[in-house]
Amino acid sequence: MTRYILRRLLLMIPVILLVTIGIFVLIRLEPGDPVLTFAGEDRNPQLLAALRHEYGLDQPLPVQYVIWLSHAVRGDLGRSFQTNQPVVEAMAQRLPATIELGAAALLISIVVSLVVGTLSAVRRNSAVDLLATGVTLVGVSFPSFFLGLILILLFAYVIPGHLLPPGGFVPLTTDVGQNLKRLILPAITLSTLSIAVNMRQVRSSLLEVFGLDYIRTARAKGLSERRVIVRHALKNALIPVVTLIGIQVGSIIEGAFITETIFIWPGVGLLAVQAIPSGDYPVVQGVVLVSALAYMFSTLLVDVLYAWLDPRISYEGAGS
Amino acid sequence: MSAAAGATAVLYAPRSGAGSLRVFLRRNPRLLIGGGVVLILLLAALLAPYISPYDPIATNVQDSLQPPTLRHLLGTDDLGRDVFSRVLWGSRISLSVGVISVAIGFSIGVSTGLLAGYLGGTFDLLAMRVIDALLAFPALVLAISITAALGPQIQNAMIAIGIVAIPGYTRLTRGQVLSVRSQEFITAARTVGASPLRIVLRHIFPNITNTLVVQATLSTAYAILAEAALSFLGLGAQPPTPSWGQDIAYSARYLANLDWWMSAGPGLAIFLAVFSFNFLGDALRDALDPRLRRIA
Numbered sequence: 001m002t003r004y005i006l007r008r009l010l011l012m013i014p015v016i017l018l019v020t021i022g023i024f025v026l027i028r029l030e031p032g033d034p035v036l037t038f039a040g041e042d043r044n045p046q047l048l049a050a051l052r053h054e055y056g057l058d059q060p061l062p063v064q065y066v067i068w069l070s071h072a073v074r075g076d077l078g079r080s081f082q083t084n085q086p087v088v089e090a091m092a093q094r095l096p097a098t099i100e101l102g103a104a105a106l107l108i109s110i111v112v113s114l115v116v117g118t119l120s121a122v123r124r125n126s127a128v129d130l131l132a133t134g135v136t137l138v139g140v141s142f143p144s145f146f147l148g149l150i151l152i153l154l155f156a157y158v159i160p161g162h163l164l165p166p167g168g169f170v171p172l173t174t175d176v177g178q179n180l181k182r183l184i185l186p187a188i189t190l191s192t193l194s195i196a197v198n199m200r201q202v203r204s205s206l207l208e209v210f211g212l213d214y215i216r217t218a219r220a221k222g223l224s225e226r227r228v229i230v231r232h233a234l235k236n237a238l239i240p241v242v243t244l245i246g247i248q249v250g251s252i253i254e255g256a257f258i259t260e261t262i263f264i265w266p267g268v269g270l271l272a273v274q275a276i277p278s279g280d281y282p283v284v285q286g287v288v289l290v291s292a293l294a295y296m297f298s299t300l301l302v303d304v305l306y307a308w309l310d311p312r313i314s315y316e317g318a319g320s
Numbered sequence: 321m322s323a324a325a326g327a328t329a330v331l332y333a334p335r336s337g338a339g340s341l342r343v344f345l346r347r348n349p350r351l352l353i354g355g356g357v358v359l360i361l362l363l364a365a366l367l368a369p370y371i372s373p374y375d376p377i378a379t380n381v382q383d384s385l386q387p388p389t390l391r392h393l394l395g396t397d398d399l400g401r402d403v404f405s406r407v408l409w410g411s412r413i414s415l416s417v418g419v420i421s422v423a424i425g426f427s428i429g430v431s432t433g434l435l436a437g438y439l440g441g442t443f444d445l446l447a448m449r450v451i452d453a454l455l456a457f458p459a460l461v462l463a464i465s466i467t468a469a470l471g472p473q474i475q476n477a478m479i480a481i482g483i484v485a486i487p488g489y490t491r492l493t494r495g496q497v498l499s500v501r502s503q504e505f506i507t508a509a510r511t512v513g514a515s516p517l518r519i520v521l522r523h524i525f526p527n528i529t530n531t532l533v534v535q536a537t538l539s540t541a542y543a544i545l546a547e548a549a550l551s552f553l554g555l556g557a558q559p560p561t562p563s564w565g566q567d568i569a570y571s572a573r574y575l576a577n578l579d580w581w582m583s584a585g586p587g588l589a590i591f592l593a594v595f596s597f598n599f600l601g602d603a604l605r606d607a608l609d610p611r612l613r614r615i616a
Contacts, residue, residue, distance in 0.1 A: 018453035026469040141595035143545060145552045146568060146587035153575055166576070254460035258549055262572070273553055276468050288465040292457045 004307060008300055016296070020072065023289050024065050030281045077289070078282035080275070087286035091268055097169060098267030101259070102252050104183055105190035109248065112195050113241075114234075117202025121210070122229060132199055139196025144255055148189040148262035155185060167263040186263040190255045194248040201244050205237040239310050246302025250295045348607040354600030361593055365411040374402035376409040376562045385574070388581050395581035397567075398574060403585040406562040410586060413556075413563045414593060417478050417547040418540040424482025426536055429489025436490065437497025438520050448494075451487045459484045463546055467555040474557040477550045481543050492535055496528040530608040537604055541597035548590045564590050 052058055059067070071077075077087040120129035156166035164185055170178040209215060210233060218232045219225075257269035264270065268287050275283035345352050364371070373393075380400035388395040394403035432451075436444040454462065466480035500506065501524065509523050550556040551565030559566065564586040571582035 014449055015452045015456055018449060019456050022453060023465070026465055029469045138591075138595070141541065141545075141591055141598050143548055143552075143565075143568075143587065143590045143594070145549065145565075146583065146590065149568065149572055149575060149583050149587070153578070153580055157576060157578055250458040254458040257460065257464060258552065261553060272464070276464075276472070277554060281468070284468045285465060288457070288461055291461045295458050296456050 001304075001307065005300075005304055008303065012296060012300065016293070019292050019296075020069055020289070021065065023285050023292075024068055026288075027068075027281060027285050028061070028064075030279075072289070077286040080283050081280045082275070082278055082283075087282050090271060090283065091286060091290060094266060094268045094271045096172075097265060098256055098260070098269060100172065100179075101183065101186055101190060101265055101267060102249075102256060104187035105194070105252055105255075106245070106248070108187055109191040109194035109198055110245065112191070113198035113202050116195075117199040118206060118229065118234065120199070121203045121206035124207070129203075132203065136196045136200045139192050142192065144189055144193060145258050145262055147192055148185070148259060151185045151189060152262070167265070169264070169266050182263075182265075186259045186265050189262065190252060190259045193251055193255065194245075198241060198244055198248065201241050202237065205240050206233055209233045209237045239306065242306055242309060243302055246299055246305075249298040249302075253291050253295055344607070348603060350599065350603035351607055354596055354603045357592070357596035358600050361411060361596065362415065364408055365415045368408040368412055372402075372405040372408040374405040376401060376405045377560045385577075385579055385582075387579075394585035395579075397571070397582050398579075403567075403581060406567060407564070407585045407589045409562040410564045410567065411589065411593070413474060413551075413561065414544050414547055414590070417474065417481065417556075418543045418593075418597070421478045421481035421485060421543045421547075422536055422540050424479065425485025425489055425539060426532070428482075429486040430493045430532065432486070433490040433493025434497055434520050434525065437494040438501065438516065438524065444494075447490070451490050454483070454487045459542075460546060460549060463550060464553065464555065467550055472555045472558065474551075474561075474563075477547055477556045480550070481546045484546070485539050485543065488535060488539060489532070492531060493528060496531055497524055500524050500527050534601055534605045534608060537597055537601035541594045541601065544590065544597065545594045 075088050079086050116132050120132040152166045155164040165182055168182055172179045218228045260267045260270040261273045272284050272287035383396050383400035384398050386392050386396040392402050432447050436447045463480040463484045467476050470476035509519050548565035551563045552569045557563035567586040568583045574582055
């Protein structure tokens, strides 16, 4: 197992290097003088020249890349054009909000798809099953930003009593109740796509497991149906779902950009989106780099979890 | 030999032209429904200049914020522009982004996949690492990053969405090539002395078109959704050009006044377009790929 993890980490190195080259190229494609990123408000020509030298911008591009990478590795992704704040610091401030929203969405997605997916597999062709299939069909095609607006319209304006605020954020440490009130709508919006995908997967892998001999044996032993489903069937049916949840982490990261924008939820996604119109590229690409790294490591984590859950899978000597 | 390979490759096993197409469609009614809706959408986009009741850009302030009526089927926005006309014109942007970005992803992705699968070796290794790097980004984040770097314009959104689509085609094509490559008719073609290029284009490619047609349909759905998301974030078409995603972002400020129709039109249009391409893609997969057909 340790060998497998080490192998995977080693295989990730060339991919991470390519990713950083890609982001470096994107940064250089952008209009504007990158030195101004570091210099901020100070436009003293001598200082600019010194900075240009310090950051190696008078060097050929491959050398520049190595210098940029060595800064990036040490957590220096440049400064925001707008606020002159180091990009890493700005992201660190916004990260808790994004993690809270992402975790809430993932939790909703897992609970709903497990419960509804199981119900629709157990009661095949029932009303629950039909409804779940409908939600799956519609959910994968429904634009999340449109759903978010509908939810705001309903819960903040149309339904009497203004049940939930239309957006905004109160830190968890300030007021738990107000924080959760503002969390509900964005978390639902962000989880919808995952629910649609996961629910179908739970249903179909449960149906597959139901046809296996050991389930018949469990039933023949006289176990209660509930015990057969929870203790025997679900345990095996969930293995493919774990992989899927790993993929959902990607869709939750990208969904955060949109959901945070709709609900003015001050996370990393909103930070990047607000930086775009003002041409604050260091912020945009910093967020992109961190998103890619987070996505890669979550994929790795899921693969490891998968190997641990299913002892039949041996990754010894398996190719990339 | 190539004729035999060709016969399995065309979209359906043809007996005689139009008659067999009719039989094929009757056996797969979902294709007819999905294809019909997609066709209507394409026609609406093509004919928008002739069938849209109003100018989508000209403002008309005394008609502003009208709820849906017979005069304005989907109501009007704050500047008195007819939402229905804007939705019709917006379909031109969405569908052209769908078609062009899929063309970009398809041509680059499929040719890379064909080469990687057929040549193997160093090219395969390098190409697949680049594909891994592209897949290391969440798709929409990569599209946002590329569009932001190139500048917020609809052409750049097309390029970005096209690049994001490349890995799907490459992986699919490469996998198919690897499985077709070892079959006997390829060995036979090689024995007869066919050049590698001829083998790839005449013998391998026709055998994977079914899978690619399905992938292209599904990725058009994704491209339309991604364009709407980029436009929603201000990275796609710029005002006053009618665009579904951007119109929804614009309408958000009128939500508190309960002027729901401003976003309802474009929102439902996005859903309808994405849904019908997804529906058609699923139907095509079931009809063209017997291995995936579910025994329901």
